Structures are given as C-alpha cells and as structure tokens.
Amino acid sequence: MNLAPRFINTLSAPLRLLPTLAHSQALALVLNQVMKDAIAEGELDFLIGRTVGIEISDLGIRYRLGLAGGRIRGHGEGAPAAATISGGLHEFMLLAARREDADTLFFQRRLRMAGDTELGLYLKNFLDAFEPPPQVAPLIRGLDRLLGEEKHQPRRRNR
Template identity: 50%
Template sequence: MNSAVSSLPRLPKFPKPLALPLGLIPTAANSAILANILNRLFAPELADGELDFLEERVMLIEARDARLSYKLTLKNGRISAADSKQTHDLSIDGTVYDFLLLATRREDADTLFFNRRLRLGGDTELGLYVKNFLDALELDDRLGPLLKLLNGATTVIGKLP
C-alpha cells in the first residue's frame, strides 16, 4: 500500500442518515431559503452595490456530502433563487465541514481552495470576485449567536469519524 495515500488525514463527512432526507429537498426550495438569509445578512453590502458582480450571473453551491444544492443569482439588487433550468456561470462545491470552516473563519478560502477541499468551476474571474467579497466581510457582530451555533456545528462535525 502506498504510504503517502494511507497517511492522508480522514476528513469529516456529514452523517449519511441526515444527508438522505436533505437530498430530497428541491434545489429551488433550498435556494429560496438561502437567498432570504443572505439578503438579510448582506443587506449593507447589497445596498452599496458590492454584489453587483453577480447581477444576472448564476452561482451553484453544492455541499456534496449533505446532498444539498443551491442556485443563486442577483436580480434588481437582491439575491434570489435562480431558475433550476438556468446554466450556472460559477460552481463551488465542498463538504458541509469545509463550508463551516469557511463561514466560521477557522480556515481561509485560499487554503481550502489550494488543498482542493473547496472546488471552483466555471468562470474563475467570477469566483475570484466571490472569494474576495467573502474575505473582506466582517460578520462577527452581525452573526452574533448564530456564529456560536456554527462554531459548535463545526466542532461536532469535525469530531465525526
């Protein structure tokens, strides 16, 4: 057996029994919920036009271990669910754990992309805009108790086999 392969750390995965029902939720429903949350979270940035680079562009986000997909776009200054038939301009996929690491700032986007834990596809220039936008955000005050919940979830999932 190749020792380099056997020495790679095992990465946490979202539990399959929880992923099964999540995968049954249509992408349109997931996307609408996430769009609503992001519109509230990014309200100041949306008002300032900082997300205009997404106007009429479609971004696909997939948490592959949880069988979750989101298709988002920006229309009239608001994040909204993209039509499921629209092709995406940018895709970002990873595991729930990797997205939690990113959201809680336990790991930076560059490290996650460099180590291929988060994968980018499609328009890389658009991907760079998204990454730079996320890197510049200071959300600790806005997230408040939600950040504690996300940190707890990251810790729990990180301990799973």
C-alpha cells in the same frame, strides 16, 4: 465523542428530497439579511444577471443564486451556473464559522471552483473579505461549537 457529523447527515437526508429551487430560495432569504449592507453598497453587483452554484458534495445539496432587483435570488436547476463552488459540508462550515479563510480552503483544494474563473474569483474574494454583521455572531459561535474542539486560531483580517 462528536455527534455533529452523524446528526447533520441524519438531518440532511430529508433536505435532499427538496428541489434545488426550494434550497436556493431559502438560502437567498438568509443571505439577503446577512449581506444586506454589502448588497446595498454594491459589493455583490458582480452577480447581476449571473448565476453561481454552491454544491455541498457530501450531502448532495445544490444551490443556484444570483442578484436581481437589489436582492439575492434563488434559482432552480434550469438556471445553469456560470461558476460553481463545491466542497464538503465541513469546509463550508469552517468558512462560515470563520475558522478558515477562502484562500486556504481553495489552495488546499478542500473547496473547488469550476466554470467562469473571473466570476469565481470575484465570489471567492468577496467571501474572504466579507465581515458578517454583529447580529449573526451567535450563529457563528454555534457553528464553531458544532465543529468541535479542533485546535484553531480565529482568522484575522488585514485591512
């Protein structure tokens, strides 16, 4: 029996009490480390002066992120998102664990995009092409284990 969904829902209950700003700043700290090279190479410059939203609909948690001063910054609800990607926790975990690519999740409408389509497509394309640094491989393996024993093939990239 896979206890991960019940565990995650129990764990997320207190997180819903925190404001969007706190969630966003915490995520920004992590993303600045994971995406350090991509930021330095200008791959996220499309976010300069823009705010994107990430909404984990089944948990009721929202993030607002942008790029300023060469760093990903977390924002609160006062920063309206020009584009928003939303979906369930499971879909975001599939994406992070590299089990599914962004194109598949959007095509199957398991992830949804609203707002500025051009900005959303830049973000989707970045997420699909992004190769996490080797240091986060243990985290990705952990996410993969959390997702359970579903049959899957690791996605391959054409470069």
